[in-house]
Amino acid sequence: MTAAAPAIAVEGLSKSFGGRMVVDALSLTVPAGKIMGFLGPNGSGKTTTIRLLCGLLTPDHGRGTCLGLDILTQSHEIRRQIGYMTQKFSFYEDLSIVENLDFVSRVFDLPDRKRKVADTLERLGLADRRHQLAGQLSGGWKQRLALAACILHEPRLLLLDEPTAGVDPKARRDFWEQIHALAADGLTVLVSTHYMDEAERCHEIAYLAYGHLLARGTVAEVIADAGLITFTAQESGTGMKRIADLARALAGLPGLDLVAPFGSALHVGGGDAALLRHSLAPFLGDSDFVWREDAPTLEDVFIHLMSSSTDNFAGGVR
């Protein structure tokens, strides 16, 4: 495999559970050495896609390679070369940090095991806590331990499934520094997240909704491709009407795909510029509010994408 070959290249990947299409003909290429952000609403198929990539699930249709290895036939080899960090903490809570890492290093039959465990503990700042039980660690430290266990065998590809959910901002920032340091060493990372600031830290992002890939590219590209126009209205402070009143008045007007209050401001937007301006025209002159046109954010784009795709998960258990 040459340096230019992609770390992940899959085509037409599909998976359904009990008749529900969770991943629908997904094609995705992740270049080697890049950090790819994987975004999408809950239940959009991110976790399923990651599990398909590492062989935990068998696709119904489609084919592809992970690190040049066939995901259908060579999943055992793939498992040796990837690090997969599950959404839910999945190491042993009744083992200490170092015992967990020892277990993983033995399973991977790592040469020079002791030194590698010591190095990894050092690298992630876990050395001082090595003898603490994993179950007693806070969210941030658990996530560090999970990352340590995933990179112990020096994988070439990291699959991280919402690694920073429920972790405080400082720990998240440290985590991302680690991810960037690993990518600088040549590791490819596919990371799913709900945080916009994290998406912006990625080299590229892919947006998944209800099993379909809706957008892909750098953050700037994804925003530009969405073709969204946004305005922000601010209470002028002189009038009687409040942001909430404005939001009620605007709701449901044609061309407004997006109406979201942010404190004393209201953010509105739409994909059809002419229609949006036409609907807003009666409000722009209202002296109770100050309007300005601004650049759409990544979040605007995602909420817009989400509302324009349909949920195929309606229904319940029986």
Added chain:
Amino acid sequence: MSRFGVSAHRLWAMILKEFIQMRRDRLTFAMMVGIPLIQLILFGFAINSDPRHLPLAVLDADRGPFGRALVATMQVSRYFDLVHFVANEDESEQLLAEGRVQFVVTIPADFSRRVARGERPALLVEADATDPAATSGALGALETLARTALDRDLTGSLTGLKATPPPFELRIHRRYNQEADTQYNVVPGLMGVVLTMTLVIMTALAVTRERERGTMENLLVMPLRPIEVMLGKIAPYVLVGYIQVAVIVVTARLVFAVPIVGSLLLLTLTSIVFIAANLAIGFTFSTVAKNQTQAMQLSFFFFLPSILLSGFMFPFRGMPVWAQYLGEILPLTHFLRVVRGIMLKGNGPGEIAAEVGALAAILLVVSVIAVRRYRQTLD
């Protein structure tokens, strides 16, 4: 309403929630209905504390009319199944040691002639008394039986011999457990029961726990083969099983004074097959159960027939044939024969080979099922 009052609405909310959850857990629901039914039918018909049709062998050195009459009566008796005619002492010894017959009746040479002469010859009955419960009733029946058999032929000039005492002397020889001490039978059997209970439950929980705690996903994505996971899970418990064996053997000897006639080394070596078979069964349960509660239920579902149909609680030979076949599937049945054979009868490798073979076959079949059931994916 006061702080301690019970609100019907709150109570109802709780009850309703429990019912919904009960209905979602299909396996538990099925077991709640199925287990009582299955077990009632199974044990209701299978268990018989006054066993009939016990296997018996006859050594007829007499070959005279009275000997033949005895044999004929035993053949039609419901107490006994005459399964073997043996030619000599060695053969009868072998049958008893292997547990293939419960009794050997020896009709000595010249029996008929000496009965006719009124000499009251001895009729020797050797009984495998490892399980006193299985033998005592039948031994009582044997005397009546022999007497009726002979009375019919005591005609003409011999009619006088019908009077008490009987025209022969029934000499009963209880083998392996002379004092008919029930503890001698129960304590070695308990070894098998304790091992079955603890080992099956321990491994049944092992994999389910990984699944419940979410560590399974991680285990699956690591380069571990199913057989490695299974053996790795089982091996530590083999040691636990051995500690239990040691504790029970020592207690049996010191507290219950159970004689240990055979080789402890042989017992140690054969125990491993039984221990491994139980662990493999537990592992299989844990691949079926969705959570630890289900794993516990499955273990108990297995445990009950193990106790009732294995010959631990009730004489194995006293059960109907179909129940005996069912009992043969259970590892405990075979281990009971091995452990009682070694400890009470002094069985050697030759006598227990068939039972150990059966245990090994069970182990193999269950292991194959366990490994095949263990999924390497989350599909």
